[in-house]
Amino acid sequence: MQKKQIGIFPGSFNPIHCGHLILANYMCEFTCLDEVWFVVSPHNPLKEAQGLLDDELRLQMAERALEKFDKLKVSDIEFSMPRPSYTIDTLRLLSSENPDKEFVLILGGDNWRLFEQWKEYIRLRQEFKILIYPRLGEEVTIPPELAATISYVKAPIVEISSTFIRNSLKDGKDVRAFLPPAVYDMIQKNGYYCNR
Incomplete structure (x- = not known):
């Protein structure tokens, strides 16, 4: 029996926005993936932790x-x-806890450019398939010897960032069109990001 293909979409999701949903939805419907799991990260080693909304709140927004x-x-x-x-480490743990599933890493072109800075990046690309989506201004090159396990997906480029959302909220802008309605409601009700 073929294992279910699960795309792993890691991120801070600070906050989750429509761009994230568009990309994940595309990956599910137009690639080999059966599902996409958003892995809410407490702290990205390549980013500053300062300015992150509480872990549980970001998780709740993603769930909503x-x-x-x-x-x-x-x-x-x-x-x-x-x-x-x-x-x-995350992919190995997920694989050990879900032996009936095959996990595939979803990665932006910007992160692919920095991939050699990642922990055990050679083992990572040997042990797991990778789907790379386009980012504006990033040219993606996949060496021929990696083409069996690493693919470039021509997903729509949606230039919305969580940084843009946070800055806009801080400036009092109405960004409801950029956010899932339930997330926008949570942010408005609780005043998240408005004083950052």
């Missing part, structure tokens, strides 16, 4: 954003892992 999508799930697996968490 995805509650009506059957193929999009949320994972808090990194909350119980040593910090900072590393993608190879």
